Amino acid sequence: MLLLLDFDVGVAVRMEDILFSPRYKLDEDAERALGRRLEALWDEHKEPSLTATRRLTSCLENIPVSAFPAPPNKQVIEIISDASLAEAVQLLAKHKILSAPVRDIKAPEDASWIDKYIGIVEFAGIAVWLLHQSEAFRVNSGPEAVAAMGGGFFEMLTSSEFYRETKVKDILGSFRWAPFLPLQTSDSFLTMLLLLSKYRMKSLPVVDIGEGKIGNIITQSAVVHMLSKCVGLPWFETWGNNRLSELGLPVIKPDQMVK
Numbered sequence: 001m002l003l004l005l006d007f008d009v010g011v012a013v014r015m016e017d018i019l020f021s022p023r024y025k026l027d028e029d030a031e032r033a034l035g036r037r038l039e040a041l042w043d044e045h046k047e048p049s050l051t052a053t054r055r056l057t058s059c060l061e062n063i064p065v066s067a068f069p070a071p072p073n074k075q076v077i078e079i080i081s082d083a084s085l086a087e088a089v090q091l092l093a094k095h096k097i098l099s100a101p102v103r104d105i106k107a108p109e110d111a112s113w114i115d116k117y118i119g120i121v122e123f124a125g126i127a128v129w130l131l132h133q134s135e136a137f138r139v140n141s142g143p144e145a146v147a148a149m150g151g152g153f154f155e156m157l158t159s160s161e162f163y164r165e166t167k168v169k170d171i172l173g174s175f176r177w178a179p180f181l182p183l184q185t186s187d188s189f190l191t192m193l194l195l196l197s198k199y200r201m202k203s204l205p206v207v208d209i210g211e212g213k214i215g216n217i218i219t220q221s222a223v224v225h226m227l228s229k230c231v232g233l234p235w236f237e238t239w240g241n242n243r244l245s246e247l248g249l250p251v252i253k254p255d256q257m258v259k
Helices: 015-019 028-044 052-061 085-095 123-141 143-149 152-158 161-165 189-197 220-228 234-240
Strands: 003-006 011-014 099-103 117-122 203-207 214-219
Touching: 028 052, 028 220, 028 234, 052 189, 052 234, 085 099, 085 123, 085 161, 099 214, 117 123, 117 203, 123 161, 189 203, 189 220, 214 220
Parallel strands: none
Antiparallel strands: 003 011, 099 117, 203 214
16 A cells, blocks of 8 residues: 655545545546447447457447546646745545646736646656655665664655755656657547557546647546446457457567566
8 A cells, every 4th residue: 555644734545545535536428428438439330341459449439538538627736946846746636536737827818738747657656766765865874774763764854955956847757757748639549549558548637739728537447447437339249359469569578567
């Protein structure tokens, strides 16, 4: 279990509380409607020459990412670039999300999205950064000092000055802080799934060219939740009965696996 504490604001964040929060259960009607849309396309692509893989690919090519369910109130949560790590954790915990786009406070309000946003901050990235700081503390102070602190060691980290004063912009790009790779609303579901799977992106902002804001953020968790609402539909069951090795999923080499 991963737990982050912010003692000034009284925030205690468990990773499972975010992953399985009610936020991911919102707009289930829209998710089911999307599943039925895929089902209709599946029925339309019945050409005998199409393999099951090509048939599904054709379906995914015909659905734009603009069809993906919008966030609550159609509002994407943002973190400003001069927010501290403590403030970023508080905001992510409050809204029960794992990541958020970082808005450059120096950019004018009428700036385009490419000038307004400088990256994506991830909950996991903050945790990894804190663990790196703990390793630096262990090296500098010695294992005896760490052992003497016992369970108060992580409390020391999250109540430290560098946690409260380090700005999001100062460590953007380190560890698991994600690159800013957006989708356009006209891009297809196939493009979205390729980026999330083959290219191992965890979240993808959705933008309109020329617009100054992010309209949606599609995450791996949101896609999995949407697919869970397709259980029972013939197109999904066709694939659900296959072995994982038969689905053509991206292959990860043994030395690339996280153990």
